[in-house]
Amino acid sequence: MNVLPEQGFRRVMHCDLDCFFAAVEELDNPYLAGKPVIVGGDPDRRGVVSTANYRARRHGVHSAMSAAVARRLCPNAVFLRPHFERYRMLSDQVMAILDDYFVTREQVSVDEAYGELPPGVPGCRHAVDIALDIKARVLRETGLIISVGVGRNKCIAKLASDRAKPDGCLIVMPGREDAFLHTLPVGCLPGVGPHTRAKLERMGITLVSELARTNVEALQMQFGKTGSWLWRLAHGEDDRCVVSDHGPPKSLSRECTYERDIADLERAQDHVRALAEKVARDAEKKRVLGRSITLKVKWHNFEITTRQTMLPAPTRAPDVLGIAARHLLATHFSPLLTADHAIRLLGVGLSNLLSESHPGHAQGIIQLPLFSSDEPSADFTLLPDNPI
Ligand SMILES: [Mg+2]
Known part of the structure; x- marks a missing residue:
């Protein structure tokens, strides 16, 4: 720990909150103290585990496992539905703390981010001080535990934070990568x-x-x-850069797996409209507009089909997104939809995004619905071959 990195070595940090969703629930609900906690979908339906705390993990429960299997493995666990708004709020707080330490910070998911320190030079603050400072501040200001890994590239930093868990900090010194x-x-x-x-x-x-x-x-x-x-x-080589994520996201999407497969077009249309509205809200929060809309369908047999269309101008107007997505459903999916070939999951995505402050969107922005009827029609004008 008393060895300073050699001059010119990259120093990448990977900061990863421990059992994030479960930790937030424990923070907000003191009655959960000491109990196995599983956050995710309903075990009586088709729920999937998002996060389990360490007490539940000891029973073999892990993320992405079916919630029904998790309940068999750990019958005493407390099952909770996720509270994404709350997680996002805390995640934003943690990312803001990290921004005080890194010039470049790349968030890779709601609970983890890479940061890069200036190349190690004598006199520069040692990575270990910074890592411990981050851990202490995150705990003091949010009540959450974050593990930190440090190495000369992203791969080593990530592996180090994985090994540091729970509540740890692991620094792989230059020259010790192979070991x-x-x-x-x-x-x-x-x-x-x-x-x-x-x-x-x-x-x-x-x-x-x-x-x-x-x-x-x-x-x-x-x-x-x-x-x-x-x-x-x-061999310890990974030249991927830490890329700042302060720009607009590349795409936004929402999807839902339904409790019962959907064989009815009208019901599917209602769900698509609801998903498009959610995507529009996300776009508003992120202050972006999108040019392409995608509809994804997972069929009862787990086959996945996606179809995309271009909008004539970047937008996030919920009606426009809803109409475009429903048009895709009506055109490409309704002929395939039968009682024996029903829909298990629907997803709506918005891509080709640009920031609302982008000068290019000014003349193209669609703020109002373009159609008097919100039913998709044959002469639907939001298609690339029929621009407005
Ligand atoms: Mg994590």
Whole structure:
């Protein structure tokens, strides 16, 4: 800890709130103290676990697991529905704290962000002081626990924060990357999902050290570009930049899995309209306008179909988004919709976004609905081949 990083070394930090949703619920509901807590969907329906606290995780519960399975594993757990508004509020507070430390801060999800410190030079504040300062401030100002990992690139910083949990801070000093990485299982590396892990195992590779010793050409043969990317990660190399996310988001979307599959077009239209309204509200909060609208359908058999259309000008008017999305449904999906081929999930997305302060949108902004009737019609004008 008393060694300063060598001059010129990157110092990337990965800050990740511990069991975020569950931690917020525990903060807001003192009766949860000491209990296993699972935040997510309804176990009696088709709910999925969003976050479980450590007491629930001890029973094998984890994120993305079906809530019904989680209840079988941990019958005493308290199941709660998520309160996203509250999480977003606290997340914004935490990100604002991080902004006091980093010139470039990249939020990668609601509860985690990368930050980059100036290259290590003598006299510069040591990363460990900054990491401990961040942890103390986040706890004092929000009541939440954040784990911090520091390394010379994003991959090492992220792996370090994962290993630091719960409530930890792990700094991988320059020159110690191999010692840190080589004991880890390959499944820890970004981009290694169950499929890749199984394939690597068949090649006799279970540890990062074994991956590092493997011939890079052999990995390229098996995995293409991903093969050389994984090989470089195993050697502690990752040149991805920390990208500031202060600009507008790239896309916004809302989706919903329905309790019962939808076979009726009218019901589906109502849901699409509701989703489009939510997306419009999100766009208003983010102060962006969008040019493309996407409709996603997951069918009863889990097949996914998406269709997209361009709007004539960037907008976030709820009616316009709703009409465009419903038009997509009517045109592309209604012929496929039958009692035997029903909809399990609907999603509406807005992309090709630009900030409302962007000079380019001024003449194109649509503020009012363009149609007297809000029923999609055959001569629907919001199509690229029929611009206004
Ligand atoms: Mg987290």
